[in-house]
Structure formats: C-alpha cells, structure tokens
Amino acid sequence: MSLWTINSNCCRHIKQAEEGRGAVGTGTMTVSVVFRGFALFLCIKRLLCLLITESTYKVETKTIAVDYSHDDIYPKIEKGLAGLEIGVLVNNVGISYSYPEFFLHIPDLENFITTMINVNITSVCQMTRLVLPRMEARAKGVILNISSASGMFPVPLLTIYSSTKAFVDFFSRGLQSEYKCKGIIIQSVLPFFVATKMTKIRKPTLDKPTPERYVAAELNTVGLQDQTNGYFPHAVMGWVTTVLAPIKLVLCLGLRMNKAQRGGYLRRRKLR
Numbered sequence: 711m712s713l714w715t716i717n718s719n720c721c722r723h724i725k726q727a728e729e730g731r732g733a734v735g736t737g738t739m740t741v742s743v744v745f746r747g748f749a750l751f752l753c754i755k756r757l758l759c760l761l762i763t764e765s766t767y768k769v770e771t772k773t774i775a776v777d778y779s780h781d782d783i784y785p786k787i788e789k790g791l792a793g794l795e796i797g798v799l800v801n802n803v804g805i806s807y808s809y810p811e812f813f814l815h816i817p818d819l820e821n822f823i824t825t826m827i828n829v830n831i832t833s834v835c836q837m838t839r840l841v842l843p844r845m846e847a848r849a850k851g852v853i854l855n856i857s858s859a860s861g862m863f864p865v866p867l868l869t870i871y872s873s874t875k876a877f878v879d880f881f882s883r884g885l886q887s888e889y890k891c892k893g894i895i896i897q898s899v900l901p902f903f904v905a906t907k908m909t910k911i912r913k914p915t916l917d918k919p920t921p922e923r924y925v926a927a928e929l930n931t932v933g934l935q936d937q938t939n940g941y942f943p944h945a946v947m948g949w950v951t952t953v954l955a956p957i958k959l960v961l962c963l964g965l966r967m968n969k970a971q972r973g974g975y976l977r978r979r980k981l982r
C-alpha cells in the first residue's frame with residue numbers, strides 16, 4: 711500500500727474528501743493501469759492518497775501487500791489502515807478471463823470461480839466495510855467502484871466476469887442510495903475498453919482510450935452521476951447497447967465476437 715502526500719483544490723466532489731487525509735486504491739504488486747490513471751489525476755488534484763500497491767511514485771506512500779484472491783487478508787489491511795483518515799476509496803482491483811471460454815471449459819474452473827469472486831466482489835464489499843464507518847462519522851467521503859460495461863448486460867463466454875461486474879454495479883447503486891443522505895458519494899464506474907494490461911490493447915483509439923484520458927473524463931462525473939460509463943464515447947456505446955439495441959442482439963453479437971476471439975486464441979496456442 712502506498713501513502714501519497716498531495717493536496718486538493720480541484721473537483722468539488724473529490725475535494726469533499728479532502729479532509730480525509732488519505733485515499734485507498736485496491737490493486738496489488740504493481741498498480742493497475744486504469745488505477746494508475748486515477749492515481750495520476752488524484753495527484754494532480756493534490757490529494758493525500760493511500761494506494762494499495764507497490765508502485766513507486768514521487769509522493770509519500772505506504773504499501774500493504776495483499777493477494778485479493780484470498781479472503782483472509784482483511785485483518786492485515788485493517789491493521790495497515792489504522793489511524794489513517796481515508797477520504798477516497800477506489801475499488802479498482804479486478805481480473806478477467808485470459809481468453810473467452812464456455813463455462814464448463816474454463817481451466818481449473820473450481821479455483822477460477824473462487825478467485826474471481828474474491829478479487830472482483832469480496833474485495834469491494836470488504837474494503838468498503840473497512841473504510842465506510844469513518845467516512846460516515848465525518849459525513850464525507852468518496853468511493854469509486856470500478857465495475858465494467860460488461861456488467862450492464864450479460865457477456866457470453868465472459869459470463870463470470872460479467873456477472874461479478876453486475877454485482878459491483880448493483881452494490882454501488884444500492885449503497886449510494888443508503889449513504890447519499892449521509893454526505894458520501896459512491897459511484898459505479900462502467901468503462902468499455904481502455905488500453906491497459908488487462909485488455910492487451912497497445913494502440914489507444916477514440917473508443918479505447920488511454921487510462922489517463924479515460925480517468926480525466928471519468929473524474930468530471932464524480933458527484934454528478936451515481937452510475938457512469940465515465941467517458942463520452944463509452945456513454946454513447948452504453949446507450950446504444952442498453953437502450954437502442956435489443957438485448958437478444960447484444961447477446962448474439964457478444965457470443966459471436968467472443969467465439970471468434972476464443973477460436974483465434976486456441977489456434978495461436980496450438981501453433982506455439
């Protein structure tokens with residue numbers, strides 16, 4: 711975990727968390743690229759951040775190394791957070807499939823299920839449990855939960871990932887209703903593709919932006935939208951896939967696209 715010493719005077723809603731002296735982000739060993747974007751912009755906004763990462767930034771940091779695929783790590787995190795005022799929590803840690811696959815064909819399915827639920831769901835609930843009580847007592851704080859556009863509709867062959875992200879979205883929106891009146895902002899963030907290690911996209915495009923570009927746009931929505939795609943081209947894609955296109959078509963295209971990707975991946979693996 712890394713503790714960042716930075717100040718804040720921008721974005722009124724992020725600033726709301728300023729009196730909390732830290733920010734926590736989940737993502738261990740090396741900071742996630744999406745989160746690196748979040749970190750960068752929080753930095754620009756000169757907040758005091760606390761990141762769960764081993765990355766070295768030129769800011770004051772504290773690191774707690776944990777593996778979110780385990781569910782017994784939270785006492786260690788709780789101990790590490792003791793005495794810190796957390797103003798911002800970014801629940802960013804997440805894993806996806808290494809390639810799209812039919813449920814029963816997923817390698818080591820039993821462990822895969824447990825790991826994905828621990829990393830994508832349990833982490834969000836448990837980190838919120840650790841940080842929210844002090845936010846409630848101070849009547850201020852911001853929690854950004856990184857869901858995914860694939861939580862807005864089922865994505866065949868990425869079914870478990872898509873389902874965990876739907877959980878994150880529902881959890882965030884339900885919790886926001888519970889705690890809005892207590893001065894706390896909880897936002898569900900649902901990006902489409904961003905050029906990160908997870909997506910292996912090397913060349914960013916308008917619809918697949920760099921993490922920095924995505925986060926710059928996303929942070930402008932904090933406090934304005936409880937649920938957001940965070941970036942205008944993604945908002946248009948979200949509207950098309952959930953409002954304009956019939957769900958049957960979205961499922962059919964998703965299945966076809968992921969079957970093609972699966973085929974390509976398996977062919978390349980055989981060639982090696």
Ligand SMILES: NC(=O)c1ccc[n+]([C@@H]2O[C@H](COP(=O)([O-])OP(=O)(O)OC[C@H]3O[C@@H](n4cnc5c(N)ncnc54)[C@H](OP(=O)(O)O)[C@@H]3O)[C@@H](O)[C@H]2O)c1
Binds near residue numbers: 737743857901
């Ligand atoms: N990129 C996209 O297109 C996209 C779209 C929608 C939603 N998202 C969501 O955005 C979030 C960030 O994704 P990303 O694209 O930045 O992915 P990424 O580059 O793979 O980063 C994921 C982060 O989670 C950490 N992590 C993974 N498993 C962990 C574990 N067991 N214990 C501790 N830390 C672990 C990674 O650490 P290491 O670096 O050490 O592996 C990394 O810091 C995820 O929740 C993802 O689902 C991404």
